[in-house]
Amino acid sequence: MKRDIDVPALRLENLTLGYDRHPAVHHLSCDIASGALVAIVGPNGAGKSTLLKALTGELSPLQGTFRLKAGREGVAYLPQQNEMDRSFPVCVFDMVAMGLWRDIGAFGGLRRDQAERVHGALAAVGLSGFESRQIGALSGGQLQRARFARMMLQDAPLLLLDEPFNAIDTRTIEDLVAIVLGWHAEGRTILAVLHDLELVRRHFPECLLLAREPVGFGPTAEVLTSERLAIARRLASDFDDAARVCQRQPERGAA
Amino acid sequence: MIADALFAPFFDFEFMRRGLAGCLALALGATPVGVFLLLRRMSLMGDAMAHAILPGAALGYLAFGLSLGAMTVGGIIAGLVVALAAGLVARSSILKEDASLAAFYLLSIATGVMIVSLRGRNLDLLHVLFGSVLALDDNSLLLISAISTLTLFALALLYRPLVIECFDAAFLRSVSGTSPVAHYGFLVLVVLNLVSGFHALGTLMAVGIMILPAAAARLWVRRLPSMLGLAIVIALASGIGGLLASFHADVPAGPAIILAAGAVYLLSLALAPGGMLGARLDRRPHLES
Numbered sequence: 001m002k003r004d005i006d007v008p009a010l011r012l013e014n015l016t017l018g019y020d021r022h023p024a025v026h027h028l029s030c031d032i033a034s035g036a037l038v039a040i041v042g043p044n045g046a047g048k049s050t051l052l053k054a055l056t057g058e059l060s061p062l063q064g065t066f067r068l069k070a071g072r073e074g075v076a077y078l079p080q081q082n083e084m085d086r087s088f089p090v091c092v093f094d095m096v097a098m099g100l101w102r103d104i105g106a107f108g109g110l111r112r113d114q115a116e117r118v119h120g121a122l123a124a125v126g127l128s129g130f131e132s133r134q135i136g137a138l139s140g141g142q143l144q145r146a147r148f149a150r151m152m153l154q155d156a157p158l159l160l161l162d163e164p165f166n167a168i169d170t171r172t173i174e175d176l177v178a179i180v181l182g183w184h185a186e187g188r189t190i191l192a193v194l195h196d197l198e199l200v201r202r203h204f205p206e207c208l209l210l211a212r213e214p215v216g217f218g219p220t221a222e223v224l225t226s227e228r229l230a231i232a233r234r235l236a237s238d239f240d241d242a243a244r245v246c247q248r249q250p251e252r253g254a255a
Numbered sequence: 256m257i258a259d260a261l262f263a264p265f266f267d268f269e270f271m272r273r274g275l276a277g278c279l280a281l282a283l284g285a286t287p288v289g290v291f292l293l294l295r296r297m298s299l300m301g302d303a304m305a306h307a308i309l310p311g312a313a314l315g316y317l318a319f320g321l322s323l324g325a326m327t328v329g330g331i332i333a334g335l336v337v338a339l340a341a342g343l344v345a346r347s348s349i350l351k352e353d354a355s356l357a358a359f360y361l362l363s364i365a366t367g368v369m370i371v372s373l374r375g376r377n378l379d380l381l382h383v384l385f386g387s388v389l390a391l392d393d394n395s396l397l398l399i400s401a402i403s404t405l406t407l408f409a410l411a412l413l414y415r416p417l418v419i420e421c422f423d424a425a426f427l428r429s430v431s432g433t434s435p436v437a438h439y440g441f442l443v444l445v446v447l448n449l450v451s452g453f454h455a456l457g458t459l460m461a462v463g464i465m466i467l468p469a470a471a472a473r474l475w476v477r478r479l480p481s482m483l484g485l486a487i488v489i490a491l492a493s494g495i496g497g498l499l500a501s502f503h504a505d506v507p508a509g510p511a512i513i514l515a516a517g518a519v520y521l522l523s524l525a526l527a528p529g530g531m532l533g534a535r536l537d538r539r540p541h542l543e544s
């Protein structure tokens with residue numbers, strides 16, 4: 001994939017998102033460069049998942065806009081695991097093959113080379129031999145591997161991962177981080193919501209610290225300072241039920 | 256002797272053959288829809304929808320008499336309005352689907368009862384309540400078969416989006432815009448098949464031929480295609496069993512069919528691998544890995 005440095009993969013312009021008029025993400029503006037590997041960090045309720053939901057089009061902004069260089073079709077989104085019904089009778093191969101939706105659509109069959117790609121993706125996440133296993137029979141870590149394989153097949157330029165390493169053992173995390181770094185090396189743009197700051201410092205060059213308000217965005221070492229983290233913790237805990245209407249004007253050119 | 260008891264009624268009597276054709280059509284159309292209702296955890300929703308259809312059919316009867324067309328159209332309209340309104344409310348308000356559905360079908364029933372009592376006529380609605388699988392005329396049979404045919408084609412078209420919508424709706428929404436098509440298309444199929452079922456089994460029992468075979472099949476098999484196939488076989492077998500029981504023991508056919516499906520369900524619950532005893536009866540030693 002060719003890196004096109006001039007146009008950002010994602011531009012957020014004074015974006016405010018929320019539920020029931022209460023902002024969960026408040027006046028966020030920033031540019032995510034093509035090929036960036038960005039961790040989104042912040043306390044619970046800071047608006048991290050909300051931001052990803054808005055980028056996939058599930059939630060419309062209260063104010064502001066965002067622009068995706070690759071368009072809606074160029075986004076692959078990995079929601080948190082608990083949104084999936086694991087009791088449904090479907091096997092691992094079929095579930096992973098759904099990652100080819102944009103190639104095969106609702107009716108197309110799998111050609112031989114596409115079936116090979118599914119097997120290849122399963123092998124890449126270490127699930128060879130699990131093809132006919134029901135998804136309900138997988139462990140949490142194995143299911144997450146399968147979801148990564150599916151995302152691999154989506155072959156999207158912009159990847160959104162919502163807490164991809166939650167409740168997963170260290171070995172699986174290592175394997176999955178290696179896959180994410182592989183995607184980064186291929187030039188894809190990646191935004192991942194994460195809680196493990198150690199992991200962010202080790203692998204993610206850039207970081208967006210959110211606490212409803214944007215607290216910092218830039219190189220990880222400059223953003224994840226104890227001072228800014230303290231600000232983030234304080235901001236996330238204010239919630240006023242009788243909050244007044246926000247009158248803030250968008251600041252031109254501010255990031 | 257046994258063959259006589261099993262086959263002779265169908266050879267000798269036309270109403271038994273018509274009942275059999277109706278059961279076959281219902282097994283092919285309504286039962287696969289029931290499988291998806293069950294897997295989407297909407298089994299009780301099917302029951303609520305069946306109640307929502309009743310006032311529409313009653314209104315059709317009130318306006319046009321015992322006319323198949325009027326009652327069918329009335330039932331379909333009432334069912335669709337309730338299903339779509341409930342779906343819309345669930346998607347755009349904080350109420351969940353079950354709550355909005357309960358609200359709308361209760362409204363629908365109350366409206367129906369209100370209109371019926373205002374007209375002050377003594378309605379012969381037993382047909383609508385309990386169906387008449389042994390008195391299916393040509394038009395009813397054609398209607399049921401047409402709806403089943405339509406259902407099979409629609410399910411073939413919707414199959415992939417519907418399956419993904421069932422187990423990972425967020426993923427489907429992120430890759431395509433077919434999620435609402437799958438959701439509402441499925442609701443329309445539910446309503447159509449409930450209306451088709453009420454001509455044979457009545458509104459109160461139409462859900463039975465959808466859910467009971469699906470639940471029994473779920474206990475036996477693990478894959479969705481086998482589940483669909485097995486559910487259809489169970490539904491058809493229950494239909495035949497119920498018709499024969501009704502013929503030989505002189506009991507009403509509709510309840511006999513549903514009870515036959517219920518018997519299969521109870522038996523599966525006891526014996527099947529996914530049932531209550533099945534897993535405990537499996538005494539084979541565990542595997543190495």
